[in-house]
Amino acid sequence: GRQEDLSVEAAFRVAIARTLKGGMRSATPLLRGLMNSLKVLEWAYVAEASQLSTRTLKKVALEEAAASSFAGSDEEMAAVAESDGLVFDGYTPFLIDHLAQGAAVRLGAVVSRVEHGDSGAMVHLSDGSVHEADYVIVTLPLGVLKCTPMEGGVMFAPPLSDAKLQAIDKLGMGTENKVLLRWEVADVFWPKDEPYLQCTDQRFRFLNCHALGKAGVLVVMVAPPYSIAMEALSDERILDELLPLLHATFAPHTPLLPSPVEVRVTRWTADPYARGSYSYEAVGCQFHHRSALRAPDGIDKQGLPRLFFAGEACSTEAAQCVHGAVATGEEAAAELLNAITLRATPQHAHQPAYIVCSCRSVFDASRSMILCDGCSNWFHDECAGVDASLFAEGEPFLCMSC
Ligand SMILES: Cc1cc2nc3c(=O)[nH]c(=O)nc-3n(C[C@H](O)[C@H](O)[C@H](O)COP(=O)(O)OP(=O)(O)OC[C@H]3O[C@@H](n4cnc5c(N)ncnc54)[C@H](O)[C@@H]3O)c2cc1C
Ligand SMILES: [Zn+2]
Ligand SMILES: [Zn+2]
Structure with a gap:
């Protein structure tokens, strides 16, 4: 059901025990083998099956796990070999040099505090220096966002919104x-x-x-x-x-x-600038937590955001992956430009109505949305976990809260 979540391991146990009188103990070798196929999920989602959310895990992932052997058939491996790209000399010549063209990049600059308000933002570095900005795009790894300032995390002043903090808390950071x-x-x-x-x-x-x-x-x-x-x-x-x-x-x-x-x-979880390898859906998390993590924050008096977020954990399309991280960066840049435009448009000033959806994004006409028949709020397809184009005319839709 929607209300309760189970770990993937618990869900497998319940499902097997329910079909057997003697519970797990009378499980056949075949069923025990099925439990073993959990290992496939642990590989794919970089967390133990006891930590993985059943509710959020895509149905297809479970079906795939049930169908595939741990080793992977030759055909599966051939497909992987063909679809994967290896970036041998690292991302610097391949991606970063290209993206950094014309930008002033400061390496070794550790951010300790981000202040934001009506007049803009100030980014404090651990060496005591301060950078002023109109806007900030935060691309800290989820593992670092989870840390308190005492643990080496970054302090946001004023604090991030409750929706953002909840997303940071609920999503898991895995370890490969x-x-x-x-x-x-x-x-x-x-x-x-x-x-x-x-x-x-x-x-x-x-x-x-x-x-x-x-x-x-x-x-x-x-x-x-x-x-x-x-x-x-x-x-x-x-x-x-x-x-x-x-x-x-x-x-x-x-x-x-x-x-x-x-x-x-490598010891990614011990690394103070990573605190894990990449994100996963932990028990208790929901579809909208990724879009809530990506949503702009630091909404000022004008109703427009000062903080934008990007990075693999923010991606609803390709979380855990480099291309997901890159795509969320492009989305954050587009939203930032949108906010600049709105701020400069006098008739839009002082109207906080341009923040939409549970993810509290700046309205963007290019993203598909659906209207909730319960609360009359608009939600992005990916935040609601639906495809609006599949709804028939007049077919009712209720959001997560309703
Ligand atoms: C073992 C392993 C295998 C992987 N395999 C694949 C794969 O096969 N395919 C794939 O697509 N992806 C893979 N990934 C995932 C991929 O590396 C990430 O999804 C991607 O790097 C995320 O990019 P990002 O910009 O969100 O975060 P990051 O690349 O982690 O960038 C965040 C940056 O923030 C910096 N930072 C942290 N704290 C601070 C601070 N306080 N102040 C300033 N800067 C700070 C960090 O130094 C880092 O440079 C793998 C990851 C691991 C660990
Ligand atoms: Zn949304
Ligand atoms: Zn609703």
Whole structure:
């Protein structure tokens, strides 16, 4: 139902127990296998199944999980290999240089406080310097937004709206980590041409960068819960787990596995400027929380926002992904321009009516909206979780609150 949410793990248990007299204990190996398919979701959503929201998880994701094996068929893997793009030299030459053209970018500038009000905004850096601005686009990771100033987060003064704070609280920040290993090219002991490699240990999957143009490099992708636990372990301890596994899996007949010449371990949740890898729908969160996170905030006397938000967690189309982050940045820029235009239009001044929907966005005629028959408020399709074009003429619609 709409009111209560269950974790994905609990939902699976309830569903299985309901169909069996003896509950989980009398589950067949097949059903136990189904529980195992939760691992697929943990990989995809970077959180333990006990933390993932059933209500919000797209239906298709559950169906896919139920249908797919953990390993993935050859066809599935071929499709992944074809649709994925690897950005080998990082995003700087590929995306960031292009986006930063003409902009004054200050690296290593840690924001500690954002003040906003009727006359504009002031961004305080941890080195004590202050930058004045008319508007601020906030692209802090969700994990950083979740932190209090005491924990290294950013202070907003006045505080962010309740809707924004609730979205920050309800959405989850996941943990995927990677271990990057490099061997001398002559020492490569794993299959040289397969781009993706798997083993029987569900904690790890391998991206064979050797096959993809980075000689000698094997990237180990680590999913929850081990990705979380391993952040507390030393590199040596992690290698103690990994190297025997690689040895047994890919070089069982080699007496001694060669040592890697370079090891890098990510610890995204410990990183003070990330506090996690990317967002997920946590138990208790709802469809509108992503659009509430993206909504402009810091509404001033003129009824127009000073703060805009972008980043992967704000995306309703492609959360967790780079293209989702980029798209929300473009949307925030468009909304900012819209706000500048409205502010400069005298007849629109002093009329706060241009803020619409539960996400409190500046009205934008290009976005599809639907009218609630209960409260007569307009809602964006993605905020209401509907496609307005699929509603027949006169077919009633009620928003989440109604
Ligand atoms: C292990 C892993 C694998 C991934 N795989 C994929 C993938 O295959 N495909 C894909 O599309 N995406 C993938 N992603 C996700 C992708 O990296 C993110 O979705 C994307 O980087 C989000 O961009 P963003 O701008 O929202 O946030 P970020 O890239 O996190 O940018 C936020 C910026 O804010 C800065 N910051 C933080 N605090 C402060 C502060 N107080 N003051 C000033 N600056 C601050 C940070 O330093 C950072 O530069 C992966 C992520 C991880 C961790
Ligand atoms: Zn909305
Ligand atoms: Zn309503």
